[in-house]
Amino acid sequence: MMLKTFCRQCPAAARNFLCASRIRGISTVTPSDAQRSTIFALSTPPGKAGVAVIRVSGPDALDVWKRVIRNARRRGDLGNGIYYQPEQRKMEKCKIVHPESGELLDDGLAVFFKGPKSFTTEDVVELHLHSGRAIISAVLSALATIKSCRPAEPGEFTRRAFLGGRMDLTQVEGLRDLLEAQTDTQRKLALRAAAGDMRVRFEELRTQIIHCLAMVEALIDFGEGEEIEEGVYEQAQIEARNLLQAINGHLNDSRRGEILRTGIRLAIFGPPNAGKSSLLNFLARREAAIVTPIPGTTRDVIELSLDIGGLPIIVADTAGLRKTEDLVESIGIERTKEAVQAADVSICVLSLPEMLNSAASPSKRKSLEAAEHQSMPQIPSSVASLITQNTCFLLNKADLLDSTIATTSLGVVSQVLERATGKEADGEKMEATARWENVWTVSLQNGKGTEEFLQSFAKSLKHRYDISADESVLNDSYMPLITHTRQRVHLESAARFIEAFLSTPPEDVVLAAEELRYAAQAVGKISGLIDVEDVLDVVFKDFCIGK
Ligand SMILES: Nc1nc2c(ncn2[C@@H]2O[C@H](COP(=O)(O)OP(=O)(O)OP(=O)(O)O)[C@@H](O)[C@H]2O)c(=O)[nH]1
Numbered sequence: 001m002m003l004k005t006f007c008r009q010c011p012a013a014a015r016n017f018l019c020a021s022r023i024r025g026i027s028t029v030t031p032s033d034a035q036r037s038t039i040f041a042l043s044t045p046p047g048k049a050g051v052a053v054i055r056v057s058g059p060d061a062l063d064v065w066k067r068v069i070r071n072a073r074r075r076g077d078l079g080n081g082i083y084y085q086p087e088q089r090k091m092e093k094c095k096i097v098h099p100e101s102g103e104l105l106d107d108g109l110a111v112f113f114k115g116p117k118s119f120t121t122e123d124v125v126e127l128h129l130h131s132g133r134a135i136i137s138a139v140l141s142a143l144a145t146i147k148s149c150r151p152a153e154p155g156e157f158t159r160r161a162f163l164g165g166r167m168d169l170t171q172v173e174g175l176r177d178l179l180e181a182q183t184d185t186q187r188k189l190a191l192r193a194a195a196g197d198m199r200v201r202f203e204e205l206r207t208q209i210i211h212c213l214a215m216v217e218a219l220i221d222f223g224e225g226e227e228i229e230e231g232v233y234e235q236a237q238i239e240a241r242n243l244l245q246a247i248n249g250h251l252n253d254s255r256r257g258e259i260l261r262t263g264i265r266l267a268i269f270g271p272p273n274a275g276k277s278s279l280l281n282f283l284a285r286r287e288a289a290i291v292t293p294i295p296g297t298t299r300d301v302i303e304l305s306l307d308i309g310g311l312p313i314i315v316a317d318t319a320g321l322r323k324t325e326d327l328v329e330s331i332g333i334e335r336t337k338e339a340v341q342a343a344d345v346s347i348c349v350l351s352l353p354e355m356l357n358s359a360a361s362p363s364k365r366k367s368l369e370a371a372e373h374q375s376m377p378q379i380p381s382s383v384a385s386l387i388t389q390n391t392c393f394l395l396n397k398a399d400l401l402d403s404t405i406a407t408t409s410l411g412v413v414s415q416v417l418e419r420a421t422g423k424e425a426d427g428e429k430m431e432a433t434a435r436w437e438n439v440w441t442v443s444l445q446n447g448k449g450t451e452e453f454l455q456s457f458a459k460s461l462k463h464r465y466d467i468s469a470d471e472s473v474l475n476d477s478y479m480p481l482i483t484h485t486r487q488r489v490h491l492e493s494a495a496r497f498i499e500a501f502l503s504t505p506p507e508d509v510v511l512a513a514e515e516l517r518y519a520a521q522a523v524g525k526i527s528g529l530i531d532v533e534d535v536l537d538v539v540f541k542d543f544c545i546g547k
Pocket residue numbers: 271272273274275276277278279290291292293294295296297298299318319320396397398399400442443444445446
């Protein structure tokens with residue numbers, strides 16, 4: 001069979017037909033132990049507390065033990081350079097001393113983990129001290145006097161765990177997310193990733209690509225008709241097509257995983273004086289924003305991170321939308337528009353009495369007829385222009401209306417809102433979404449309807465992000481696969497290579513194999529099996545020292 005294509009990875013001068021080693025080689029990272037120094041750092045937050053843990057990792061960890069640990073029940077130096085070996089993974093009560101002066105620094109506990117059965121896969125010593133600034137500082141300074149030791153860089157322990165093969169990059173990302181998790185949902189997602197669930201799922205995808213690749217390679221090695229069944233190429237294409245469909249399913253997940261990890265962006269908007277800041281304060285359960293009867297009180301975007309029903313929410317209160325000549329207010333209104341457009345979900349707060357008044361003649365204000373309308377209630381155009389399918393509506397100040405009117409009028413107002421949501425967008429008719437479940441009537445003043453709104457809103461968010469309150473539902477089919485943009489970029493790239501394979505005719509079998517190999521490499525980059533050096537700094541930079 002003619003080999004028609006070049007290997008893209010060969011240097012220009014050596015560009016040649018695909019070399020067999022490349023076709024087969026899905027190279028993996030092999031960690032080098034050479035030149036590893038022994039590192040140490042405080043692994044708990046600094047300051048006054050019950051316990052502080054200082055971690056030491058590296059080839060000289062045992063030497064550090066010998067030099068700073070004194071155990072009353074065990075003699076240190078047994079003579080002739082023989083020293084007792086600490087029992088592995090067993091906490092020992094000990095005195096921690098200065099390695100040079102022998103000065104007592106603290107009474108504490110110590111534990112030794114022999115590599116590779118440790119977090120970093122190296123020898124590790126953990127010193128458990130009383131957590132006081134002076135003690136921590138004295139022990140860290142003492143360790144720094146040991147020649148082979150140096151303070152750890154941020155994330156360096158985890159980096160060593162990765163290089164030692166203890167975890168892949170998705171687990172490293174999961175661990176970092178776990179440390180940063182603020183809500184229950186974030187904790188659950190991160191825990192699954194840190195435990196290796198994502199690694200298994202990405203690895204399954206890679207294995208399936210490699211299976212297709214193996215079929216195509218068999219054709220290169222033997223050729224059709226030579227001990228190879230007919231239709232192998234077609235079979236590889238069928239499998240690749242199914243795989244592409246599965247990958248596209250993950251890619252078209254509305255960024256669910258990334259949004260849950262970073263927080264759902266919720267913008268509160270509406271006309272001035274409708275009760276937007278009152279809503280923010282109700283959600284935050286504190287006076288986070290100033291509330292006054294003066295329209296235009298809020299002039300800038302106020303952002304808070306909240307936990308609503310276990311979901312991480314970044315909520316933004318915004319300036320009321322209206323025509324204004326005031327420079328400061330108009331800048332605030334521009335910011336409102338940006339915040340609403342950047343949000344994943346928005347709540348439009350409207351004053352229900354004001355809406356009804358916009359429909360009724362002055363004589364019939366607050367009357368049932370207004371609700372049953374001669375003319376329909378109006379939404380100010382500046383507000384209407386920001387309504388999308390992701391907008392929910394809070395009809396506030398229901399306390400100012402008779403409860404029968406409030407209830408009856410809701411139907412009329414909902415129709416108006418539904419029409420506003422179903423407006424033309426980019427030439428396409430959007431599906432109307434302002435149904436009853438997206439519209440709530442409340443009084444933020446007397447609290448009526450607010451708890452029902454909160455529960456129902458949290459439920460609709462969970463439904464939208466496919467997260468159940470029930471932990472058992474966070475299984476593979478519900479759990480988003482992609483939680484980081486880095487993972488998305490590589491998966492998109494894998495999808496493109498598979499598409500390229502699918503459009504390659506059987507005559508170009510070498511090129512076809514190359515596309516599949518690149519697809520496998522792209523997925524391999526997600527777990528860090530391939531070409532990781534360039535991504536390591538990015539992944540580890542947000543870790544704290546001591547992790
Ligand atoms: N009667 C009644 N008054 C309310 C209710 N909610 C808020 N208010 C009052 O309405 C006024 C405006 O409330 P805010 O929460 O500041 O409204 P806003 O939409 O943030 O106003 P701007 O800052 O002008 O955009 C305040 O006097 C509130 O006390 C309600 O449910 N019923």
